[in-house]
Amino acid sequence: MPENLMLRQPMPDTKWSAGSLRITSQTVGASEISARLGIAPDDQFERGSLTSPRNPSSVRREVNVWIRRSGLGSDRWPEEHVAALVRLFDGHREELIRLSDACDLEVVLGFGSENGQGGCVLPAHLLAEVGALGLDVVLDLYPPTPEDAATGT
Template structure:
């Protein structure tokens, strides 16, 4: 190898992205949301349940929560997560509109870059579809040193 060539030490990538649909309500139960959308959540929590079940003195949830992940790996682009979530509920447009009366509908998107500088592009047609479905969008940016590997709600 020539002397003027240097090789950087390998550093594992901390770049990742994830996406979920979160539906919260003080009155509509997670089971009712599942029934109305004809979709099962990846996780659900009832209003009044402990936020940390192993700690009986932890705070209690003030809303019901229904959560469905995109199903894609953390190496997928953020726009791919959004596209998968939109595709998942495209046939539920009427039910989502009815649920929006008593529920908050959110696309919860998390991501981190290799170097703390990053972003993504969500194409205009995808943004229009998100709006047509009635979702608010939450971006949760993680700086690489803060990444713990656990992403929860």
């Protein structure tokens, strides 16, 4: 069979997802958020700190930032990350509601795929639990780069 008629084997599709709870505030410090929730963050940044500590001329943060990741691997579905975060914060519902007076509380989901396709279902019961915690949902999509398209990945 001539080469131009041979079927090309599809490249494996590499999908990934991540999830975290991000709390930001102009007035409540990251260390105070930890103390109030009784949960240690995976990352925290104070207002006025450099966004890139190795670059003294980098921009300074305008808000305090507190981040706790779901703890799941990138091979898990986005709804699994959300469910893990709901389980982690469910016992802290009242403190989250108190924090929401001076903070923005967001479940942040990241999703990427080499071919640009993909998605997930966030079941109604899970969205209701997220809403009961007073959390907004932010979805960050990462499409393939122009380099991926050029190489066929």
